Amino acid sequence: MSIAGPSQLPMAKDFSSFLSLEGASRKKSPLKGLLRFMKGDMVSLGGGLPHPSNFPFYSLSSDIASMKPVGQNVKNVAVVNEKAASVSSENVFVPHGPQPGKVENLSSALQMHRPKYQDWDVVLSAGNTDGFAKAVSMLCNRGDQILVEEWTYPAALEMMDPLGIRHVPVGMDGEGMSAVALKDLLDNWGSIPEQANEAKPRVVYLIPTGQNPTGATMSVQRRKDIIKVAKEHDLILIEDDPYYYLQFFIGEDKSADNETQSGWMPTLLSLDTDGRVIRLDTFSKTLAPGCRVGYMSMNARFCTIVQSHNEVTIQQPSGFSQGLLAEMLVSNWGQEGYKRYLTEKVRTEYFNRSQHLQACFRKHVNPRFASFIEPTAGMFVWIKIHVDQHPRYGTMPDSALMLELFNKCVENNVLMVPGWQFSCKPKPSNLDLSDLLGCWFDDEATYLRATFSYATFEQMDQAMTRFGESLEAVFSA
Amino acid sequence: MSIAGPSQLPMAKDFSSFLSLEGASRKKSPLKGLLRFMKGDMVSLGGGLPHPSNFPFYSLSSDIASMKPVGQNVKNVAVVNEKAASVSSENVFVPHGPQPGKVENLSSALQMHRPKYQDWDVVLSAGNTDGFAKAVSMLCNRGDQILVEEWTYPAALEMMDPLGIRHVPVGMDGEGMSAVALKDLLDNWGSIPEQANEAKPRVVYLIPTGQNPTGATMSVQRRKDIIKVAKEHDLILIEDDPYYYLQFFIGEDKSADNETQSGWMPTLLSLDTDGRVIRLDTFSKTLAPGCRVGYMSMNARFCTIVQSHNEVTIQQPSGFSQGLLAEMLVSNWGQEGYKRYLTEKVRTEYFNRSQHLQACFRKHVNPRFASFIEPTAGMFVWIKIHVDQHPRYGTMPDSALMLELFNKCVENNVLMVPGWQFSCKPKPSNLDLSDLLGCWFDDEATYLRATFSYATFEQMDQAMTRFGESLEAVFSA
Incomplete structure (x- = not known):
């Protein structure tokens, strides 16, 4: 049920005419209609569920990050990578039964x-x-x-x-x-x-x-x-x-x-x-x-x-x-703890990761060959490859240049996602799209997607070093 | 991957011609193609996942039923209803990280x-x-x-x-x-x-x-x-x-x-x-x-x-x-423990529950008015109502008699699922199927489904007493 807003707010418009055949014909199950009889002295032999006392799970618990507002345990842990052991934690316990x-x-x-x-x-x-x-x-x-x-x-x-x-x-x-x-x-x-x-x-x-x-x-x-x-x-x-x-x-x-x-x-x-x-x-x-x-x-x-x-x-x-x-x-945690988790932990973690990857890029990658728009949220950097700086630009399709670069990156042990995977263009049926080293479709997909959510800081540095070298190798060819 | 059977077994036939438009056009995501590069010294900035060290869950554990083969802890617990506290349990622990x-x-x-x-x-x-x-x-x-x-x-x-x-x-x-x-x-x-x-x-x-x-x-x-x-x-x-x-x-x-x-x-x-x-x-x-x-x-x-x-x-x-x-x-548990759980606990539990409901039925219900085929598995007894024994049989639709019985059951505080809910016949659009006290469609649906998986033994006895009384009341009317 919704927590109704102030009553001066309007009701939603009627979007019935937007429903698909499937959406328009979806019905509530009449089986759920039995539920409203479940009150007072009613004994039900209705719903076909096992009784919870038969579940072989008696409790469930998890050690979770502490989100207590006091103390030193909350901040400064977000960017440490192997942190689980050192961080303050609490146990939440889900008892057996309803x-x-x-x-x-x-x-x-x-x-x-x-x-x-x-x-x-x-x-x-x-x-x-x-x-x-x-x-x-x-x-x-x-x-x-x-x-x-x-x-x-x-x-x-x-x-x-x-x-x-x-x-x-x-x-x-x-x-x-x-x-x-x-x-x-x-x-x-x-x-x-x-x-x-x-x-x-x-x-x-x-x-x-x-x-x-x-x-x-x-x-x-x-x-x-x-x-x-x-x-x-x-x-x-x-x-x-x-x-x-x-x-x-x-x-x-x-x-x-x-x-x-x-x-x-x-x-x-x-x-x-x-x-x-x-x-x-x-x-x-x-x-x-x-x-x-x-x-x-x-x-x-x-x-x-x-x-x-x-x-x-x-x-x-x-x-x-x-x-x-x-x-x-x-x-x-409560709502407050969750908000604190989001602002203090999640946000800080990804901000720092993003900053680090960008710093590595600036340190190791020649800006003549590649660039990106600084992300202000999320996990991704969308790296534009300046194919027009390639010596053979115009003599072969841009996608062939991109494929050359992708192969060089793999050879140099750095992996990013080929931009064509995010393309909306129809995928040619004559290409084997699982052969990543052999196909690059869409000449406008002159991008690689890099993620800063997973690698360690050291790995990001290594990855950008290798990426910079790959670019140099391909663009000087 | 399948554990291949002995190689003298045949291969499956080709059922491609059975695929729907949807099934036939489902493709593997090329994103998964990146995975095969993940070996040796490869650094990936590919997949868009958070690093597990950022998950705020450090461990997960559950107290579960013990399935050790020795000792007295396994048998005889299955039919006790409030058993969680008295039963032998063990803790399984899912540590943090891959x-x-x-x-x-x-x-x-x-x-x-x-x-x-x-x-x-x-x-x-x-x-x-x-x-x-x-x-x-x-x-x-x-x-x-x-x-x-x-x-x-x-x-x-x-x-x-x-x-x-x-x-x-x-x-x-x-x-x-x-x-x-x-x-x-x-x-x-x-x-x-x-x-x-x-x-x-x-x-x-x-x-x-x-x-x-x-x-x-x-x-x-x-x-x-x-x-x-x-x-x-x-x-x-x-x-x-x-x-x-x-x-x-x-x-x-x-x-x-x-x-x-x-x-x-x-x-x-x-x-x-x-x-x-x-x-x-x-x-x-x-x-x-x-x-x-x-x-x-x-x-x-x-x-x-x-x-x-x-x-x-x-x-x-x-x-x-x-x-x-x-x-x-x-x-x-292992495969052996799981098999023992299935045969000794689950099977015994449901067998006993089934036997108990049937005994209660025989004790409280006049066999002139209702009967069932003894189930040999599962959770359900499909009770056939002998509408032809009703004094007004033939003067009104069977569905009207069934609705009368269902209403009487609800009045007497025993709930079973109306047989029409399992009917394959087209549901009439002029009926409000959520109004269980007011609708019974399909004259052949002279059944009620009783479940023996959830109620306590005492409740089953009570339910069958009330059901027997409801039948008597409706069939003597």
């Missing part, structure tokens, strides 16, 4: 956003990829088109392709998807031959913070502009925001409105008064990917549909994950 | 079946409902038809409906789906008007053991007969078997072939030499539903497709669940 309200409290704890309309709600997912798949199946039929950033998360495209849902790239700049490009595309929809018989797309998928792969983060103004275009062209926005809490400079965008008095960028959800934003949050980047717990915040009607979809697929995320998160976020 | 091979070992531990062809494999799911959804999307296009038992698991139908995948009921008897009915239906396909323009169905969904809702279990002969029809009519069988290990009389079917020297019924998978069975197993009924871990055993090509589907939806089941199950099933 815990009234605890997991329900998890749902309340997850209502961290405050949309500007009344009837919103939250539904759990098994992470943002699962959430995205459910949003798409709710909204899109085979043959429909979704607007996406021109470089985007490959699994999103790989999810849509087999469903016959196509994607239309929208131009980006250093702040992610361009609101101007989005508006232009839709204002002029149908003006080019390949759009002539195509319905105007109604759904946009975008990653507003620390975008994968470009690392771009939307400014406050950009977010407002995107919402404006969405209203104007009546779009549903799927806001996939796994890196939201990995913002390095919180509070530094002074153009922020009320929302950002918290210091964080306003979410698209928070700027939406219509109920047209489907926001996907996850614990995969802030706690651990293995949680497989995420949550979708959106209008209540959409929540009901996704909940019904959950009930005929995953049912719900793992009870072990939910139990531990509830103990940790509700009982132990 | 545990080479441990979760891989979970996959090996799950290869408990031995199909009779070489190229089979196992892939994890988030439980059988999730596995079923993925099997269906791999095999069926909108408009296709799936053969199902005439009374079946509602979530299976609710999963198919929104996808536009229709179902065709197949007759059942006390041993579940009838092989004769299946063969007749397919031999004569197209002979009735509503089949005239319909392609012959190629996929069968069935629950062979402790069927939901009927409690029926297929005999060895029935299993062989079903496989024979599947070969003859070139069918894919989706074997949903959550109650497989809840068999009460293992080893008592003397018609068993080699497979059942273990005492368990042969699975359909084990009787299949072609690779046409998709077997769904889960820990939901044997350990705890909250695990949200299941596994699909089937031909390797299908496994690859479902794995790709996993990678663009759930990724994988919860790491907490996987870690605990690996510690428990691989390190602590």
Whole structure:
């Protein structure tokens, strides 16, 4: 259930006409109708579940990072890499048997956003990829088109392709998807031959913070502009925001409105008064990917549909994950502790990692051959290769130059992700895309994606040394 | 990877022509292609994952039931209801950081079946409902038809409906789906008007053991007969078997072939030499539903497709669940301990519960008004109401009599699931199916499903007393 906002807020608009055949026909299971009889003296031989006393798990516990506000145990640990042993920890304990309200409290704890309309709600997912798949199946039929950033998360495209849902790239700049490009595309929809018989797309998928792969983060103004275009062209926005809490400079965008008095960028959800934003949050980047717990915040009607979809697929995320998160976020850390964890630990960790990788780049890489836009959030640096500086530039396709560089990097033992993997262009069927040393498609994919979330500081230094040498070798050839 | 069987076994047949548009176009992500470069001195800035040292979970542990073979701690505890405190337990501990091979070992531990062809494999799911959804999307296009038992698991139908995948009921008897009915239906396909323009169905969904809702279990002969029809009519069988290990009389079917020297019924998978069975197993009924871990055993090509589907939806089941199950099933209990748990604890528990509910029924219910076929596995008793014994039988629809009985039961504080919820008939759109006291559709649904998995022994006695009284009241009216 949603924690209702102040009653002067509007209700969400009716987006029923946006539902796919699948979404529109999803129904609540009548089996759940039995639950309301469970009161008083009722004895149920109804639901087909084992009794918890038969579970062979009697308790569950985890040592977790301490988020007590006092003492010296919180700060300065974030950038140490082998830190688990030295850090202050606490134990959370999930006892056997039902815990009234605890997991329900998890749902309340997850209502961290405050949309500007009344009837919103939250539904759990098994992470943002699962959430995205459910949003798409709710909204899109085979043959429909979704607007996406021109470089985007490959699994999103790989999810849509087999469903016959196509994607239309929208131009980006250093702040992610361009609101101007989005508006232009839709204002002029149908003006080019390949759009002539195509319905105007109604759904946009975008990653507003620390975008994968470009690392771009939307400014406050950009977010407002995107919402404006969405209203104007009546779009549903799927806001996939796994890196939201990995913002390095919180509070530094002074153009922020009320929302950002918290210091964080306003979410698209928070700027939406219509109920047209489907926001996907996850614990995969802030706690651990293995949680497989995420949550979708959106209008209540959409929540009901996704909940019904959950009930005929995953049912719900793992009870072990939910139990531990509830103990940790509700009982132990609390909202305050979690916020402190996000600002003091997660943010500091990724800020320092990002700074270190950039410093290594500047130290070892000739700026004539490669550059990047400094990320302000997330895990990624999107390195642009200046192919026009190559001596054989123009005599062979740019993709051949990129493939040469990628091979040299692998030979020199440094691995980054080929830019073409994030391309929206149709993948040629005559290429073996698993043969990374032998294929590079898309001449505009003159990029490599570097991640600073995993390697040690020493490894980052080594990687940039090797990358610099690889560039020198290829560009002097 | 599969543990290859003896090399004289055949390879699976090629079932490519059975794939749906979705299944046929599912591709491996090229991102995974980076993994093979990860050796020697390679430094990767590739994969976008947080480093495990940043996870705020330092360890995970659980007190679990002891499965040591010696001592008095194992037996005789299974039927005690409030037993957690008195039972012998051990602690399994999942340390922080990567545990080479441990979760891989979970996959090996799950290869408990031995199909009779070489190229089979196992892939994890988030439980059988999730596995079923993925099997269906791999095999069926909108408009296709799936053969199902005439009374079946509602979530299976609710999963198919929104996808536009229709179902065709197949007759059942006390041993579940009838092989004769299946063969007749397919031999004569197209002979009735509503089949005239319909392609012959190629996929069968069935629950062979402790069927939901009927409690029926297929005999060895029935299993062989079903496989024979599947070969003859070139069918894919989706074997949903959550109650497989809840068999009460293992080893008592003397018609068993080699497979059942273990005492368990042969699975359909084990009787299949072609690779046409998709077997769904889960820990939901044997350990705890909250695990949200299941596994699909089937031909390797299908496994690859479902794995790709996993990678663009759930990724994988919860790491907490996987870690605990690996510690428990691989390190602590081992295969032997798990088998002992299944035979000595799970089986005994459900056998005793089943016997108790049946005894209560015989004690409190007039056999003139209701009866059931004794279940030999699972959690369910499918109670047939003898509506023809009702004084107003024939003067009003059977569904009206059933609704009267259901209302009386609720009034008397005993709850069972209305039989119509498991009906394959099209649900009338003019009925509010959430109004359980006001609707009963399908005149043939003269059943109530009782579950003996959850209530205490005392509650079962109470429930049957109240049910007997409700029957008397309604049938004497």
